[in-house]
Amino acid sequence: MTRLEHRLRVLQQYVRDEAPALRAAAQELDGHPDGSTLYPQVPLLDRLATLQIPRRYAQDPLVIEGHEYFLTSAVERVVFHEEASAHGDAALLLSAPGSLTAGMLVAALGDDAQQRMFFDRVRARPTWTFLAMTEPQGGSDAANLRTTLTPCDDGFRLNGTKRFIGNAHRAPLGVVTARTGPGPLGIRCAIVDTSHPTCSAGPLATLGMRGALGTLDFRDVPVPEAHLLGRHLSPTRRGMWGWLHAFNPLRCVAAAMGVGIARAAHSYARQHLPQRHDALRRRLDTLGARIRGVQSLTRHAATAVDADPANAHLPAAAKTAAAGLAVEATSTALRLLGPAARLEHPLLDKWARDAFGIECMEGTSHVQAMTVFSALARTDTALR
């Protein structure tokens, strides 16, 4: 699916027209990343805030030329996030209100009452949410988390610390992964309201994707039993192996952002390179071909995930390729524009820093490589 069908091209054009308004706000956020409530009045972000809600709970889809978009399929999300990163800014998208990551888990694991509670709140007004998995001792080994949910008379008490969490310092609610018992089946997800006084949050200083990440500390935070996701599911479907599936579409979105950053850097360099530099322009042509290849892989992965949400290897391959591409494209653009490029082209410098963030989002390339390798090993065994 290299060429998009008409309906998706209409969405792509809408985002392309609206996204340039993100750039000034993105540079403002990069310069003042601690502005914990900074929320630029950009129509595209306002619109995004109440999309990505399952049809059953959404009331206000995006309508363009008679086409309706809920932004709940991986393909629609990929088109939106790639275009908004290519013509706008990926870091600002990550810092925006809405329910991209937490909503995916609530949709995958929540029963009707839980989904209604969560999505009604997100739909009512632009609301930041978070998905808190990563802990200070490491994020790759998700099975080794230390945050606990301990049963008590009126539900559970949440204790632990989370780091590198998107919008942790802005969001009034989100989803937290925590241990209720031993083994992978004992890792559960809960909807957590951060208004309790023993829950504290703060911004995290980073080099790239500045302003997007924060930290969360929970000390005996009460969590009602009704907020524990997956209570209507079997232990295998609500435990770790159940919620890991929700990450497959998210990896496609991270890949789309990587492709978008690469496209932004590529077109920026093309615009700013002197016309006479044929050799340098040929290097940009080669980079352009690579971008189209990874874009095609990412769209293919999104289509595969929409057909089979358990497909993990294509999103993992796309995410790995896009993370490398974003770094390659931004560093190539900086090199081509000369030794002072980081100073003379602050937007490009920002994208070059942001590009490294794609590597860690939704799992590093080492972790993705293990997923791809497992799929290859399974295919190899099946063919023997």
Ligand SMILES: Cc1cc2nc3c(=O)[nH]c(=O)nc-3n(C[C@H](O)[C@H](O)[C@H](O)COP(=O)(O)OP(=O)(O)OC[C@H]3O[C@@H](n4cnc5c(N)ncnc54)[C@H](O)[C@@H]3O)c2cc1C
């Ligand atoms: C922009 C951005 C947004 C993020 N948003 C969120 C969010 O919203 N919620 C959230 O919970 N987290 C979020 N994260 C955190 C992210 O998920 C983690 O950074 C990631 O999982 C890696 O964890 P870590 O940084 O602790 O590295 P570690 O897990 O400590 O890994 C360090 C290094 O060791 C390698 N490694 C680890 N295990 C293995 C292994 N078994 N084999 C080979 N190599 C290995 C890794 O590849 C990495 O290079 C975000 C990160 C970024 C950069």
